[in-house]
Amino acid sequence: MPSYTAPTKDMQFVLHDVLGASTQDIPGYEEMDRDFTGAVLEEAGKLAQEVLHPLNVVGDTQGCKLENGIVRTPDGFKEAFDQVRDGGWTALDCDTQYGGQGLPYLMQTGVGEILSSANMAFNMYQGLTHGAYSAIHAHGTDAQKAKWLPKMVTCEWTGTMNLTEPHCGTDLGLMRTKAVPQEDGSYRITGQKIFISAGDHDMSDNIVHLVLAKIQGAPEGIKGVSLFIVPKVLVDDDGNLGARNGVSVGKIEEKMGIHGNSTCVMNYDEAEGYLLGDAHKGMRAMFTMMNEARLGVGLQGYAQAEIAYQNARAYALDRLQGRDVTGTKNPDGPADPLIVHPDIRRNLMDQKSFVEGARAFVFWGAMMIDRAHRNADEDADGLISLLTPIIKGFLTDKGFEYATAAQQVYGGHGYIEEWGMSQFARDARIAMIYEGANGVQALDLVGRKLAQDGGKHVMAFFDMVKSFCKENAEDETLKAGFLEPLKAASKDLQSAAMYFMQSGMKNPNAALAGSYDFMTMFGHVALGLMWAKMAKTAGGMLGDDGADRDFLEAKIATGRYYMARQLPATGMHLSRIQSGPETVMELEPTAF
C-alpha cells in the first residue's frame, strides 16, 4: 500500500525562505508568518495522511455508482467530507462576508497540494465547488451571493461547472443547450452536458450547477453564450430547500482514473436557472477564474508526481536488487538497495527536481494571483495570465510523465494495482486534458498571451531572468552550475519567441506548429529560474547558525541536477521550432 507524508518542510522553505511571504506587501500576507503557515500545513497534513489518503485506493477500487438516479460515492467519502467541512478546509480563502476565512490564495494553494496529493479524486468535490463559488462571487448580484455563497463556502452545497457537450468541448460556440426566458426573470434550461466532474453525489444537501447555455435568439457562436446558476434542488427566498429541479444524471462515465470522482452526463430538462452576470457574456464570466482554475490543475499534476515520488523513493531505499558496481553498499544483505544504481537515481532525481521546482513555480504563481487581486496589480495579473498556460500545460505533462517514471522504479510491482503506483499515473493523466487540453494551453500561450499588451508581459519575464542573473553574477552558489544554463535556456526561449514574431507574421502556422515546444521550453526556463532562486536562498542560509546543512545542500544539489540534466531540453525545442511549419503542414489530410 502506498503512503503519503505532507512535505511541509519543503513547503515552508518555499513560502518563507524563498518567497518571504509574510514580508510581502500584499494585504493579508502579514498573517502568513512561519508559525501560522506551519500550523495550517501540519494540520492539513494530518487530515491528508489519516483521513484522505487511506480513501484514495478505496475510491479507485469502488468508484462511484448510479443507483436509482442517485450517485453513491465510495465507502468513507461522506464521513471524510464531513471532516473536511467541519475542519473549515473548504473556506480557507473564501470571502469572510460569506463565512470564509479570507486567507490568501497562496495559503489555499499549499493546502491544496497536500489534499490533492493525498486523494485527487476526493479533493475535486471541493475544488469544483470553489470554482463555482468564485464565479458567483465575481459575477453574482448581491442577492445571488447572499443566497448561494454561504452554503457553498462550507460545502453544504457543492458546485459544478457545465461546459462540454457531446459534440463540443474546446469549441464552445457550437453549444446547443438552450435557455428560455420566463416571466419571473428566471430561465428554463434544456440540454445535455458531459464530463461533469462531481456532477452528482451523496455528500451534500444541494448541488449548484453553473451551466453555459444560449438564450433564445442569442448571437451565433461563442458570443451568444450565457452562464446560469441551476441548482439540483430549488431554494426559496428564505434559503429553504424545495422541489427537485429538472436536472438529472444520464450516466456515470467509466474512466482511466479519478474513479472516486463522479464524472456525470447531466441532463437539463426545462430546469429552472438564473442568469449569472450579463447575458451573452457567459464565457467571460466563466473565464474570470480561469487563472486560478488552471493553476489548480497544474498543481494536481505535480501533486500526483509528488506522492508517486515519495513512494518510488521509499521503494528504492527498501528493495534489495543487484549490487553497486563501484562497491557493495550493503555487504551484510543479499543485495544492495535499488538506490545505488545510477539509472534509478537518474530517474528519482528527474522526479524530485521537477516536483520541487514545480512547487516553487506554483506557489510563486499563487502569490502573483494574490498580488493581482489584493493589490489590483495589473503587471502581476498580466504576468500570471501569461504563465498560466505553462503552469497548466507543462506541469501536468511532466506530472504525468514523472508519475509514470515513479511507477517504473517498482518494475512489475508498478503495473499491478496492489502497490498503488498505477493509480497515481492514471489519475494524473486527466490533468493534461481537462480545464483546456494541453494543446489548447499551448495555443493560448502562443496565439494569445505572448502578444498580449504588446508583448509586455513576456518581456517582463525575460527581464526578470536577466535581472536575476545580473544581480547574482557573483553569487558563489549560482556560479557553480546555475547561471550559465539559465542564461542559455532563456536565450533559446527568446530566440523561439523571435522566430514566432518574424515568421508568424507571414504564416501563423509557423508559430502554431511550434506552440507545444514553446510551452515546454518556457516551462523549463521557469523551473530553471525557480531553482536558481532556491539555490541562491539555500546557499545564503548555509552559513546561518544552526543551519540545516543537509537539507540546504540537498536543495542546491537537486537544483544543479535540474540545470544540468533538464535545461538542455530548450535547445532541442528551439531546433524543432526553427525547423519551420512545413514538415508539420505538408501532408494532405488523406495522407495521414
Place this chain on the structure above:
Amino acid sequence: MPSYTAPTKDMQFVLHDVLGASTQDIPGYEEMDRDFTGAVLEEAGKLAQEVLHPLNVVGDTQGCKLENGIVRTPDGFKEAFDQVRDGGWTALDCDTQYGGQGLPYLMQTGVGEILSSANMAFNMYQGLTHGAYSAIHAHGTDAQKAKWLPKMVTCEWTGTMNLTEPHCGTDLGLMRTKAVPQEDGSYRITGQKIFISAGDHDMSDNIVHLVLAKIQGAPEGIKGVSLFIVPKVLVDDDGNLGARNGVSVGKIEEKMGIHGNSTCVMNYDEAEGYLLGDAHKGMRAMFTMMNEARLGVGLQGYAQAEIAYQNARAYALDRLQGRDVTGTKNPDGPADPLIVHPDIRRNLMDQKSFVEGARAFVFWGAMMIDRAHRNADEDADGLISLLTPIIKGFLTDKGFEYATAAQQVYGGHGYIEEWGMSQFARDARIAMIYEGANGVQALDLVGRKLAQDGGKHVMAFFDMVKSFCKENAEDETLKAGFLEPLKAASKDLQSAAMYFMQSGMKNPNAALAGSYDFMTMFGHVALGLMWAKMAKTAGGMLGDDGADRDFLEAKIATGRYYMARQLPATGMHLSRIQSGPETVMELEPTAF
C-alpha cells in the same frame, strides 16, 4: 468504439521495396515474394479485424477470473484461440520437424505486429508459448522435443516463462525456488513465482511451464540457477495426459492493463519437473531466445502506438472543432475538422513518423535474427544483440508515449473508457516493464553490449550510417533534409560513446548515469537511418511507371518530419550525458 485495419501496404513497402526480402541471401527468404507475404498479411489482417480486435475491449472490461482454482478467460477468447490455432497462426516460424511451417522469423514478425495491435493481451498467450517452444527447441533433448513441441506448435498446449519471485525480479540470483533431484532423474520443484503471464487459463489442454529454480546444493547466486519443464498436467511417455501436477494458481493480479491476459501467482508444491539443458545453466538457456523475446516486446510497443494512431487519425479527420486560422476548410460545416490545427498535426506526425520508423527498424532487426540463425552469421548476431535493448527500450518508451499522445487527440473522450484510447495506453505501459525493465535495457546496452567483441558491433553500426551517407551523398531526395540531420545525430551518438569510453574507465557511473539517455539517442539515430533508407527507396520509385505517388511522397514527407523534429533530441541527450555523473550521484540516499 475503436477500429483497426492492418497496415499491409506499409508493411509490404518495408518488406519488399526497402528490405528486398525475397532477394536476400537467407535460406527460406526465396519464398518471401510480394504475393506470398501479401497474402499472409491480408489473411492475418482479416483475422485481426474480424475476430481479435472486437475482443480487445471485451478482454479489458471482463478481465480473467479465478474460479475454484481455474482461470476463466473473457467471453469469446476460447473460440478465437481455436480459430488462431486452426488457421495455423501459431506455427508460422516453428520447425517443420515438429509441425511448424518453417517460415522466416521476419514473416512471423509482420504477422505478430498485426495480431498484437488488434489484441495485445490475447496475442500474449501464443507469444509466451512461442518463447517456451524456442527454449525447449534450443536446449531440449530429442526426447523432450518430441514430447513437448508438437502440441506447443499448435498451442494445444501453451507455455509460460517463470522467472520472477516476490523478492526478486531483475536480480534472479536471489531466487528461492528449489529443485530436489529424484531417483528417476526428474526433480521436485517447490516455490512461488509471480507475474506469470498466461500462467493459467481455460484455452488449452495443458500448460508447459518453464521454471527457473535452484537445485539443492547449487552454487550461490545466478550461477546456481537451472531451468525446468514443469507441466500443469503430467504427460506419459505416449503423450497421454495424466494426473494434475503440483502446480496451482495463487491469485490473478489486478493490473493497469492487458486485463485479457491472466497474470498469475504460481505456486509450485513438489511439482514434477524435468531439467532443460544443463544444470546451473538456466539463465543461459533462458536467454538464448532473449533477442527474439525482446524484439517481440519492442514490437508490442509500436503496435499499440499504431492502433492508437489509426484511431486518433480517424477522430482528427472526423471531429469538427474550431477553424483553420489560415482560412476555413469546411465552410459548409459548423467547424473544421481537428486535423486543420497545427498542433494536432504535430501530434499526429510525431505518432506516424515514429510508428513507421519503428516498423522498419523491427522488420530489419527480424531479418538480422534470421541471418544470424539461418546463415550462422556472427556479425548479424552481434549487431542484433547490440540493437536489441534499443528495440525493446526505445520502442516501448515511445510506443507508450505516443499511445498517450493519441489519447490526447480525443480530449475528454480519450480519458473515458468508452472510446478505447485509454486501453491502448494502459496496455502499452507494461511493455516498458516486462522482459527486463527499460532501465535494465539501458544498462545492458551500455554496461555490456557496447564493449562486446571489442566494440566491434557498435563500430559496425556507425560504419553502416557513414557508408549509407557516403553512398547516397548525391541522392536528390536525401539531400533535402535527411543526410545532414542523420550525420549530426550519429556524430552526437559517437561523442556520447566516446565520453563513456573515456570517463567510464575511471568511473563506471559516468557511463551508467547516462545509459538511459544513450539508449534513447541511439533509438533516434536508428530510426533516422531507417527513415533515410525509406526515403531513398520512395524517392527512387517516384519515377516508376504507375508509381503510387501519393503514398511515396507521404513517406518522404513523414521521414523529413522525423529528421527535422525528432533527431534534434540527440543533442539534448548528449548534453545530459556530458554533464557527468556528479549531479546524479551527489545526494546521500537519505537526502532523497
